[in-house]
Structures are given as C-alpha cells and as structure tokens.
Amino acid sequence: MTGKQDQVKDAVHRVVYRNEEAFSSHPFLGGLWRVVNGDLVLAFMKADCTYVSGGDVNHDKITMSRRQMCAIRSGDNGATWDSENLVPIFETPEPAIAAEAPLDPEEPFDMDSADTIVAMGSSPALLVADAKPWMRISTDGGRSWRRPFKLPMNHFASLSGHGSFVRRQDGMWLAALSAASSDGWRRRALLYGSRDGADWNFLSWITPPVFDDEMDAPHTGTPRFWAHRYFYPRPICLRDGRILVSVRSQRDPTGALWTEIFESQDHGRTFHFLSRVNDWGAPGDLLELADGRIVCVYGYRLKPYGIRGRVSSDGGRTWDDEFILRDDGGSWDLGYPRVLELEPNRLLAVYYMNRADDPVQANGGVRHIAATEFSLPSDTAKGFSP
Numbered sequence: 376m377t378g379k380q381d382q383v384k385d386a387v388h389r390v391v392y393r394n395e396e397a398f399s400s401h402p403f404l405g406g407l408w409r410v411v412n413g414d415l416v417l418a419f420m421k422a423d424c425t426y427v428s429g430g431d432v433n434h435d436k437i438t439m440s441r442r443q444m445c446a447i448r449s450g451d452n453g454a455t456w457d458s459e460n461l462v463p464i465f466e467t468p469e470p471a472i473a474a475e476a477p478l479d480p481e482e483p484f485d486m487d488s489a490d491t492i493v494a495m496g497s498s499p500a501l502l503v504a505d506a507k508p509w510m511r512i513s514t515d516g517g518r519s520w521r522r523p524f525k526l527p528m529n530h531f532a533s534l535s536g537h538g539s540f541v542r543r544q545d546g547m548w549l550a551a552l553s554a555a556s557s558d559g560w561r562r563r564a565l566l567y568g569s570r571d572g573a574d575w576n577f578l579s580w581i582t583p584p585v586f587d588d589e590m591d592a593p594h595t596g597t598p599r600f601w602a603h604r605y606f607y608p609r610p611i612c613l614r615d616g617r618i619l620v621s622v623r624s625q626r627d628p629t630g631a632l633w634t635e636i637f638e639s640q641d642h643g644r645t646f647h648f649l650s651r652v653n654d655w656g657a658p659g660d661l662l663e664l665a666d667g668r669i670v671c672v673y674g675y676r677l678k679p680y681g682i683r684g685r686v687s688s689d690g691g692r693t694w695d696d697e698f699i700l701r702d703d704g705g706s707w708d709l710g711y712p713r714v715l716e717l718e719p720n721r722l723l724a725v726y727y728m729n730r731a732d733d734p735v736q737a738n739g740g741v742r743h744i745a746a747t748e749f750s751l752p753s754d755t756a757k758g759f760s761p
Contacts, residue, residue, distance in 0.1 A: 379696040386749040393743035398424035400727035403711035410516030415449040429738030446517045476525045490516040495536035508536035529577040551608035564608035607658040623657035630677045634659035665719040674710015705731040706739030
C-alpha cells in the first residue's frame with residue numbers, strides 16, 4: 376500500500392434519490408441486493424430536512440431523531456431508480472420496534488431464496504446506551520416487509536444492528552452488530568448467529584476489548600481519549616472459507632476515521648486483525664469479485680471530499696493504491712456506501728453524497744443518494760489516469 380491516489384477513468388455518476396426537503400443517506404445501514412427477477416433493491420435512511428442553514432443539517436437526524444428507512448428499486452442494473460414508489464421499511468417512533476416487539480418472525484421463510492432480504496435497526500436509536508436491535512424480513516424481494524422482531528440482548532447493555540448480514544458456507548446466518556458501553560463512548564464489533572433466521576444468539580467478538588475493563592464499566596476522564604472505537608462491522612464470506620470483516624475505527628467522525636480488516640479462519644468463532652485498508656476513510660463496504668480480488672469502497676471525509684476505494688489481490692492482507700470514484704463533495708457529510716458487481720469487473724457503488732456545486736448549500740449540498748458505475752482494471756496498479 377502506498378500513498379498514491381488515481382482517478383477511475385470510466386466512472387459514471389447517477390442520482391438514485393434526491394429530495395430537497397429530506398436528508399437522504401446511509402445505504403450502509405440499509406442494504407443493496409439483487410433479487411430473483413434481477414431487480415436491484417436498495418434500502419437507505421431518510422429524515423425531514425429544510426436546508427435553511429448548516430446548523431439544521433446534521434446526520435444525527437438519521438441515528439438519533441425521527442427517521443425512516445425505505446427501499447427503492449431499479450429494473451435496469453442501476454441506470455434508473457423508481458423514486459416515485461418508495462417502500463417504507465420502518466419509521467420512528469414506532470411502537471412495533473420498541474422493546475415489546477416479539478422475539479421471532481411471524482412464520483418460517485425460505486432462507487435460500489434471493490427474494491429473502493433482511494433489514495435491521497435499533498430502538499430507540501443507534502449506538503445509544505439503551506439501544507436494542509431488531510430485524511425485519513422481506514420474502515418478496517423488498518416489495519413488502521414483515522413485522523419487526525427483536526434480537527435477544529445476551530446481557531449487553533447496548534446493542535445496535537445496522538444491516539450487516541452474510542451466509543456462512545454451512546448455511547448459518549451471521550449478523551454483525553456493535554455493542555456500546557453504558558456511556559455510549561466505547562464500542563466493539565461482534566457477531567450473532569442463527570441456524571434458521573429466527574433464533575439469534577451471540578457467537579463471537581470481532582474486535583479486541585476497547586479497554587481491559589468491561590464494556591459496561593463507566594469511563595473516567597483521560598482513558599477515553601486513547602481508545603479505538605470499533606463499530607459498523609461489515610462481514611463477507613470468501614470462497615476459500617475465510618470470513619473478513621471491515622470495521623470503522625475513528626478519532627473524529629468528520630475526517631479522522633479509517634477502515635481495518637479482521638479475519639476469521641474458523642467460521643467466525645474467533646477473529647484477529649489482518650490489515651488496515653487506508654489512511655483515512657470509513658465505513659468500508661467489502662465485496663469479493665468474480666476474479667477473486669476484494670474491493671473495499673468508503674467515504675472520504677477530508678478535502679477533497681468524496682468516495683474512494685482500494686483493491687486487494689491477496690485476500691485482504693495488503694491493499695493496492697487508492698482509487699478515487701469522485702472528489703466533488705461539498706462537505707465531509709457523505710459516504711456509507713454499498714457495492715456490488717453488475718457483471719465481471721463492472722461494479723456499482725451506492726452511497727450518500729452532497730456536491731460542492733449544488734445550488735442549495737447548508738454546510739454542503741442537499742444530502743442525496745447517488746451511485747457510481749465503474750470498472751477496475753485487471754491489474755489494479757495500472758489503468759487509471761492520475
């Protein structure tokens with residue numbers, strides 16, 4: 376890994392969803408799926424926003440205040456999206472997402488169908504001291520969603536879900552979550568597992584302890600400033616049987632954040648640190664390409680603001696030069712991508728964006744959902760224009 380950055384030659388940028396009265400963001404917390412009929416389905420977050428001033432525009436709206444997760448579809452591989460027919464997945468406050476939600480789904484479902492997709496969140500909010508995770512399942516490719524059901528807390532004080540699911544080679548479902556200490560500061564990534572998609576339980580820690588003391592012990596003064604905050608894990612199961620998880624680590628959410636990779640060689644039962652993807656940029660979404668390489672795409676919250684990524688040709692152990700999908704952001708408030716492979720070596724990254732050239736400016740432009748379609752050269756060290 377070097378400090379070189381190269382612009383992707385053939386990037387095509389599109390707007391997926393823009394509403395000048397809404398803060399639309401965080402596909403990373405929702406999901407991006409290809410369902411049985413070939414449609415792409417994207418889940419993202421949305422909250423009312425006036426864009427009157429920069430002080431009114433804060434992405435805490437998505438994690439802390441009244442917000443909605445909704446699904447949008449594309450029938451042409453992401454070239455166009457049906458913004459007139461958003462499907463609501465949840466809206467807060469909503470009693471069904473609170474602690475009294477049931478502990479299991481309504482009825483059995485086909486776990487092997489590509490039309491079975493899962494959304495996840497936390498009530499009353501993400502990463503707060505009393506966060507409780509819930510799931511909501513669609514069995515018809517995102518056209519309708521069953522009632523939410525909660526996950527067991529397994530004695531955690533705070534547990535947040537954020538749409539990170541993967542199927543292990545033996546069929547077990549794995550969900551990556553973030554635990555928080557009682558003060559909300561210290562955070563640690565972990566896995567839950569389920570054989571049937573209904574009964575979920577703690578499986579393993581992904582990241583090491585934030586401190587030597589317990590997660591729910593209160594911090595006292597200075598030590599908090601030396602701590603990593605590991606959260607927003609994203610797992611993938613590789614064809615060789617290993618599980619990789621990208622994790623956000625940060626000092627400051629406006630720029631001093633980066634992506635680390637943890638690896639399991641025993642099906643997710645234990646993990647160890649494998650590599651650091653970048654200098655700055657997180658959270659990162661991971662994808663194993665058809666040719667076996669691994670790509671990580673992430674938001675870049677230092678100037679010039681935008682969306683970047685790196686490719687690994689050795690299973691996530693090392694990372695090639697950073698590529699830039701775009702660097703036209705109007706502020707640090709962007710990122711949280713999802714990425715999939717449309718066809719061999721042709722990728723689609725979806726993320727939230729604000730543009731420096733937007734006529735509406737409030738600490739950056741209107742927060743909207745955007746996408747970039749692009750290719751990576753077979754030799755990731757070549758094929759880009761500086």
